[in-house]
Amino acid sequence: MLFCALTGGLAASGIVYDYSRTQELARQRLEHTTDLIAQWIIGAFHASDYLLRDLSGLVDTEILQHPHPDPQAQRRLTERLIEKKDSLPHAFLVGAFDRNCIVTHTNAIVGFDASERSYCRALRDDPSAEVFVTPAYVNNLDRINVTQARRLESEMGDFRGMVAIGVDLDFFSAWLDRIDVGRAGSVTIVDSAGLLLARKPMLPEELGQRVVEPRFLEAFASEDEFSAIAGPSPIDGVVRLFGIRQVPDLPFVVVVGEASRELFSDWFWRAVVSTGMIVLLWLLSVLFLRNHLLLVRQRSQLVRVAHFDPLTGIFNRRHFEHLADLAFKHARRAAVPLSLLLLDLDHFKPINDQHGHATGDRALLAFVEASLSVLRETDLFSRWGGDEFVILIEGDEADARILAQRLRAAWARIELRNDQGAPLSLTASIGIAGTHPAVPGELDSLEKLLAQADAALYREKQANR
Numbered sequence: 001m002l003f004c005a006l007t008g009g010l011a012a013s014g015i016v017y018d019y020s021r022t023q024e025l026a027r028q029r030l031e032h033t034t035d036l037i038a039q040w041i042i043g044a045f046h047a048s049d050y051l052l053r054d055l056s057g058l059v060d061t062e063i064l065q066h067p068h069p070d071p072q073a074q075r076r077l078t079e080r081l082i083e084k085k086d087s088l089p090h091a092f093l094v095g096a097f098d099r100n101c102i103v104t105h106t107n108a109i110v111g112f113d114a115s116e117r118s119y120c121r122a123l124r125d126d127p128s129a130e131v132f133v134t135p136a137y138v139n140n141l142d143r144i145n146v147t148q149a150r151r152l153e154s155e156m157g158d159f160r161g162m163v164a165i166g167v168d169l170d171f172f173s174a175w176l177d178r179i180d181v182g183r184a185g186s187v188t189i190v191d192s193a194g195l196l197l198a199r200k201p202m203l204p205e206e207l208g209q210r211v212v213e214p215r216f217l218e219a220f221a222s223e224d225e226f227s228a229i230a231g232p233s234p235i236d237g238v239v240r241l242f243g244i245r246q247v248p249d250l251p252f253v254v255v256v257g258e259a260s261r262e263l264f265s266d267w268f269w270r271a272v273v274s275t276g277m278i279v280l281l282w283l284l285s286v287l288f289l290r291n292h293l294l295l296v297r298q299r300s301q302l303v304r305v306a307h308f309d310p311l312t313g314i315f316n317r318r319h320f321e322h323l324a325d326l327a328f329k330h331a332r333r334a335a336v337p338l339s340l341l342l343l344d345l346d347h348f349k350p351i352n353d354q355h356g357h358a359t360g361d362r363a364l365l366a367f368v369e370a371s372l373s374v375l376r377e378t379d380l381f382s383r384w385g386g387d388e389f390v391i392l393i394e395g396d397e398a399d400a401r402i403l404a405q406r407l408r409a410a411w412a413r414i415e416l417r418n419d420q421g422a423p424l425s426l427t428a429s430i431g432i433a434g435t436h437p438a439v440p441g442e443l444d445s446l447e448k449l450l451a452q453a454d455a456a457l458y459r460e461k462q463a464n465r
Contacts, residue, residue, distance in 0.1 A: 023241065026258050027228050029278065030243025033179070034226065034254045036281040037187070038247045040175060043288055044090070045148060045250060049131055051088050052150035052163055055081060055096070059105075061152050061160035064098040066111050078105040085165060090174070093145065093166030099124075099159055108166075112140050119149040124159050135191035135251040136169070136208075144169055144208045146191075155330055169207055172198035178284070184238055184259030192251040194220050199235070206235055219244045220253050233257060309383040311361060312368040320382030324392050324446045327380065331394070332444075338392060339400035339434035340446075342453040343371075343407075344461070345387040346427045355418040363416055363426055370410040374403070389428075390450070397434035404430045431457025 058080055068074035077096070085094035085107070095106035101120035103112040114120045122132040134147045149164035172189045176198055181187050189198040194211040211217065213234035219227050225248070230241045240257035247254060307319040315323065331338050345367065352360040364387070371389070375381055380392040393400060407430070416424045433452035435444070 026241050027243065030228060030241070030256050030258065031226055031245075032278050033187075033256045033281065034243045034245035036278075036285055037179070037189075037254045037256070038245050038252075039285055040288065041189075041247050041250065041252055041254070044171075045133060048088060048091070048148050048165060048167070049150065051084060051091070051165065052131065052148065054084055055094070055163040055165075056150055056152055058084070059096050059152060059161075059163060061099075061154070064096055064104045064152075064161045066098060066102045066104045068104060074105060078107070081105055081163075082107050088165070090167050090171035091165040092168050093139070093141075093147075094164070095166075096161065096163050097149075098161045101162070104161075109140055117147070119147050119164060120162070123149060123151040123162050127153075127157055127159070133250050135193055136195045136197055139166060144195075146171075146197075155326070169197050173200075173202070173207075176200040179281070181256065182259065182262055184240075184262055186233065186236075186238070186240065186255075186257045188235070188255040188257075190220065190253050190255065192220060192253065196235070197252070203235065211235070216242075216244075216255075222246070230260070312364055312383050314368055314372075314389075315380065315382040317382060317384055320380060320384075320390065320392075321446060323380050327392060327394075328444070328446065336394055337396040337399075337434060338449070339395050339397055339432065340449045340453045341391040341393075341400055341404060341407075342384075342431040342433075342450065342457045343389040343391070343428045344431075344457055346429055348387040351424065355424070359418050359424075363424065366414050366416050367411065367426055367428070370414050371407055374406040374410050379403075390453075392446075395434075397432055400432045400434055404432060429457055429460045431455070431460055 058077065063070075063073065063077070081094045081096060085091045093106070093108055095103050095108065097114060097120070098104050101113065101115040101117070101124065103110055103114065106112075115124075118134050118137075119132045123129050129151060131148065131150045134149075136144050136146050139145050139147075145166045145168045147164050147166055149162045151159065152161040152163065154160050176187050176189075177200065179187050179200065181200060187200045188196065190196055190211060194217050196206050196209050196211065199206065211220075211234050215229055215231065216234055219229060222244075224246075226243065226245045228241060228243050230239070232239050233242075238257075239260045241260060242255055242257040245254045307315065309316045327338065330336075345363075348360070348363070351363055368381075368383075368389075371381065371391075375391065376393075378394065382390050384390045391403070393403065395403075408427070411426055411428065414426050416426055418424055431453040433449045433456060435449055
């Protein structure tokens with residue numbers, strides 16, 4: 001009775017599961033499944049890129065040399081790179097390369113010349129290329145792998161080297177075990193040239209071999225993101241309907257096949273199983289996306305804690321010192337003047353003591369907001385500690401004095417009241433020091449400039465406050 005009611009309902013709705021309808025449903029399943037696998041691959045390489053970003057933060061391009069002048073420093077950096085690499089399960093090689101694409105730090109072969117490798121050419125010759133993923137190839141350890149590399153460049157955008165990780169074929173095989181493809185189905189990952197990277201069912205002797213069937217090679221090279229073809233598999237000869245999907249922006253192709261002998265039998269139950277598989281894969285994708293977003297959020301929080309003052313949101317002292325060091329290097333190269341303004345809020349302690357720290361915090365936030373309203377994006381603004389702030393600008397002392405007057409005008413417009421509504425004034429004393437790094441004998445470091453600005457600030461407080 002249930003079967004009759006079901007078939008009657010299907011007939012009444014006009015759905016006739018004939019040959020073409022069954023094939024179309026299979027095509028849709030293949031399209032969904034290949035899309036989910038492609039999204040997993042994209043997500044995995046996005047996660048790898050976060051590792052490469054971390055690696056690039058460890059590397060000063062000035063020390064990328066071979067042979068290295070300081071073996072101990074080379075060993076320490078290499079150990080740090082390997083430690084980072086070990087946090088990514090599918091990475092087995094890590095390396096840093098100089099501007100000539102010579103390996104300077106690695107867990108493989110130091111001194112290897114990668115200048116003719118595709119990842120070197122891509123990042124070296126194209127200034128717009130930040131990251132590059134290769135098709136599979138045999139590396140200098142006679143092992144088939146995929147390389148993901150990120151460009152290192154100077155502040156002027158010149159190529160200064162790269163960091164890279166190697167991913168072996170086990171990376172592609174490990175996740176396919178989670179996918180149900182039926183008794184005679186198959187899931188295959190190949191690169192854009194048809195090199196077999198992973199397959200389920202596993203055929204170890206076929207990994208690393210190229211697919212030579214013309215119809216498949218044509219589909220692999222197609223500009224269509226998804227296509228479907230039917231026929232015997234070029235690997236095991238089983239007749240299947242294959243869904244073939246290009247992985248966007250990566251040199252990989254996902255191929256999922258459903259066996260024809262199973263495709264047109266027990267179609268109802270296969271539809272139920274396939275739907276469950278799709279739901280499971282979507283759930284896995286949602287879980288991966290959730291974890292990915294959590295990782296991004298955690299990374300963003302860590303960066304903010306490391307670089308910014310938690311109350312005011314401007315640079316903290318440590319990060320300001322790092323950016324100032326870069327600014328001094330640039331100033332020496334470009335022969336431009338730098339000036340520093342050291343700011344100290346006047347009579348700030350009584351505000352905290354008499355009106356409470358909540359009012360003091362509001363005063364600091366209002367002071368920072370007013371200061372930011374007249375600063376340029378290129379000016380470095382930092383909370384130096386407590387009620388002291390520091391600003392580093394490109395310009396001479398005359399430029400700094402003009403900025404100081406604009407700051408004082410902005411502070412005069414601050415409308416600050418205590419908890420009882422009474423107005424509070426907010427002013428600051430300013431010490432100014434300037435330098436021109438290109439002139440011999442001028443101040444040439446942040447420490448010296450701070451010392452001069454601090455002395456000027458002391459004189460200002462004694463005279464005017």
